[in-house]
Amino acid sequence: MPQQFWLMKSEPDVFGIETLAAQPAQTTAWDGVRNYQARNMIRDQMKRGDLAFFYHSNCAEPGIVGIVEIVREAYPDATAGNPTSEYFDPKHSVDNPRWFVVEVQLQRRLKQTITLAAMKDDPALAEMPLVRRGNRLSVMPVTAAEWQHILSLE
């Protein structure tokens, strides 16, 4: 399968790009996803070597702040089986896992944030779910053309 491109949202107050940069090997398990559409992409489609935009949501300046690489494909989300985790789900089990993670490694931070406002203003990006009203997907596919175009905005 050819390399694919993604966009992954994270709230900087919870886990921002600075937090990722501070992890060992600048790598983290992308845990806490509790939406089935996003889960299916994580579990079934994300492959090692794919690239993703790291997006800051729910903050003063929402937008893309970095690029990460998928370095490990899907495996069960440990937080779903941990009763002390805020992401605990009693319907998740080792025998029948419901939620999954991939591991991502920081490839680089962008020189400047590519803001949601800038992407909304760009006709070339009008088809992205990100700029659609009411979109709530925390993981979404990005086409190769969109990927290249967004990088040209940096």
Add this chain to the structure above:
DNA sequence: GCCAACGTTGGC
């Protein structure tokens, strides 16, 4: 803080 949009839950 507001609120529109959306996903999930659960009664029937």
Add this chain to the structure above:
DNA sequence: GCCAACGTTGGC
């Protein structure tokens, strides 16, 4: 299986 109620997301 429908759908109203509810909770969450996330921009503004």
